Each structure stands twice: as C-alpha cells, then as structure tokens.
Amino acid sequence: MLQVEALEKSFDGFMAVNGATLKVERGDVVAVIGPNGAGKTTLFNLITGQLPPTAGAIWFKKENIAGLAPHRVCRKGISRSYQVVNIFNRLTLFENVQVAVLSRRRKTFDLFRPAKTIAVDETRRILDSVGLLDKWAMTSGALSHGDQKVLEIAIALGNRPELLILDEPTAGMSPEETAVTLRLMKRLSGELGLTILFCEHDMGMVFSIATQIMVMQQGRTIIQGPPDEVRNNQQVRDAYLGGADECSA
Template sequence: MLYIKAVQKSFDGFMAVNGANLSVDKGEIVAVIGPNGAGKTTLFSLITGQLKPDSGEIIFKNENIAGLPPYAICRKGISRSFQVVNIFNRLTVFENVQAAVLSHQKKVLNLFSPAKNMAVKETEELLESVGLTDKADSISGLLSHGDQKVLEMAIALGNRPELLILDEPTAGMSPEETAVSIDLIRRLSRELGLTILFCEHDIALVFSISHKIMVMQQGQTIIQGKPDEVRENKQVQEAYLGGAN
C-alpha cells in the first residue's frame, strides 16, 4: 500500500530525513521507532503532505504522492493524528467527528442545510467504534488527555482512510488509557481492515502490537523487519534496547 524509497528532507543544511526507506502492506500495523531527532515525525509529515521531500519517492497504491498538498493526500485515503492533540476544543465530541465526516462527504460548503442534521448516523457509528458514544455531547476541551487522543483518532477516521498514521498515539497517557488505546488500534485494524503506521517511544508496546518495525537513526533507516528480526539486530540492540536481547 505504501512504499518509500530514498526520501530526503533537509532544513537549512540539517538533514532531518536522509535516505529513509519504508514499506507498508495492506492490513498491517507497522511501527517506526528511533530516538528523539531521528526523523520520525518529519517522515510522517512528508507522507501526509505537510512537508515536501527534497528527493525520493513516496508511493501510495502505485501512485507517487510526494509533494502533493495535504488535502489531496487525505482524499486519496491517508489520515493522520499528531503528537500534540489537534481538536476543536470548544465543540462537542460529536461536532468534532461530524465535521470530519462532512469534509469527507464534501458537504462543508452547503450553506442552506443545518449542519446538526447532516451525517448523524455516520458520526454516531464512528463514535461507537472508538468507544466515545457516552461522551458525544461533552465539550472536547474538557475531556481527559486519553479521551482527547481517542477523539483525534475518530476525527482521522471520519475521512474513511485506508491508511491511518498515528504520531505517538499513547503519549502522555496513564497505563490504563494506554491499554484502552492499544486495544482500540488492534480492533480498528481487525474489524475495519485498516492499515496503520505509527511511531511510539514505548518499545514494549511497539513489539507487542506491530507486524513490522522500521528503525530510524539520524534520518536513515537502519532496518525494517518483523519484531524478532529487529530485536536480534545488533545495531538496534546497542542503540535502542540497551544491548540486551
């Protein structure tokens, strides 16, 4: 579904992504790991169009999408959540997700129909799928951090993506919230057939949920493979796993 080859991106001479390679097959859960500054978030921004690569290919479903604007990439079937929660704090949970659904349905410019009556069923189904039905009328800015991260995931799902990109989906969560979110990611992959690409600092979590793992260091891909292959790689052990198996 997604194939990245030799992608590079620099900022004022600093090479943030320096020849990254990545492949993601349909239905997989794939993790990108590496220390702070490895280039993970920059790579995600290149995939989703927030940044344009200096060189390299980003192939999504056999089409090179490198350099396309974010809205065009979103319409092709890629949605993303961010490290810092990105929601409409003053709107209700329902209204946040409804806005994403209406955007996908291209109804945001209809000035003569009350928005509250549009896409109600679709929005309710999305809220149910992520477990936020009981919070539909809550003001989003008053939710717990964990629920806000789940809401952001629901907003991303409102665009009906085939590939969902999650940037540190459990950052700042309690252990209980983390467990709920990981169960949700597994369930979305299984029940909706979603392909999921994510980055995460919790190494134990990464190895427990991923079909494949790509490791970045100084903007480069060290290895991509199944969890056991990555765990046994000497360079990965030294850099990220403390030298232990």
C-alpha cells in the same frame, strides 16, 4: 500500499530525513522507532504532505504522492493524528467528528440544511467504534488527555482512510489509557481491516502490536522487518532499545 524510496528532507543543509526507505503492505501494523531527533515525525510530515521532500518518492497505491498538498493526500486515503493533540476544544465530540465526515463528503457549505442533521448516523458509528459515544455531547476540551487522543483518532476515521498514521498515540497517557488505546488499535486493524503506520516510544506496545518495525537513525532507515528480526538485531538492541531487557518486552 505505501512505499517510500530514498526520501530526503533538508533544512538549511541539515538532513532531517536522509535516504529513508519504508514499505507498508495492506493490512500491516507498522511501527517506526528511533531516538528523539531520528526523523520519525518529519517522515510522517513528508508522507502526509505537511512538508515537501527535498528528494525521493512516496508511492501510495502505485501513485507518487510526494509533494501533494495535505488535503489531496487525505483524499487519496491517508489520515493521521499528531504528537500534540489537534482537536476543536470548544466543539462537542460529535461536532469534531462530524466536521471530518462532512469534509470528506464535501458538504462543508449548505445554506439550506442545518449541519446538525447531516451525517448523524455515520458520526455516531465512528464515536461508538472508539468507545466515546456515551460522551458525544461533551465539550472536547473537558475530556481527559487520553480521551482527547482517542477523539483525534476518531476524527481521522471520519475521512474513511485506508492508511491511518498515528504519531505517538500514547504520549502522555497513563498505563490504563495506554492499554485502552492499544486495544483500540488492535480492533481497528483486526475488525475494520485498517492499515496502520505509527511511531511510539513505548517498546512494550510496539512489540505487542506491530507486524513490521522500521528503525531510524539520523534520518536513515537502518532496518525494517518483523519484530523478532528487529529484536535480535544487535545494532538496534545496543542503540535504541536499551539492551536485552527492554527488547524482550
């Protein structure tokens, strides 16, 4: 579904992404790991059109989408969440998700029909799928941090993506909230058949859900493979996973 080839991004001579490669098959759950500053978020920004690449190609369903604007990438079938929660705090949960659904349907302006009557069933189904339907009328800014992160995933689902990109989906969460998010990701992959690409610092979560793991170092891909192959790679164990104990999580 997605193939990144020799991707580069330079900021005034600093190579944030330096020849990175990545392959995501349909139905995979792929984790990108590496230390802070390895280039993970920059890689996601390049894939989703937030940044133009300096060089390289990004193939999505056999089309090179490198350099496309974010809204065009989204309409190709890629949605994402962010490290820092990105929601409309003054809107209700229902309205946050409805905005995404209406945008996908290109019904963002209609003088003759109240917005609250459009896409009601689909919006409710999405909220139900992430476990937030019972809070649909709450103002989003009143949610816990964990629920705000889940709401952001619901907003991404409003675009009916084929590829869902999650940037540190459990950052700042309690262990209980992390467990809820992990179950949600498993359900999105297993029941809805979504292809998921995510980066995460919780190695226990990574090895419990990922079908493939890509490891970045200084903007480069040093390995991509199944969890066991990555776990047993000595370079990865020494440099990124903190030794054998964390690798075996």
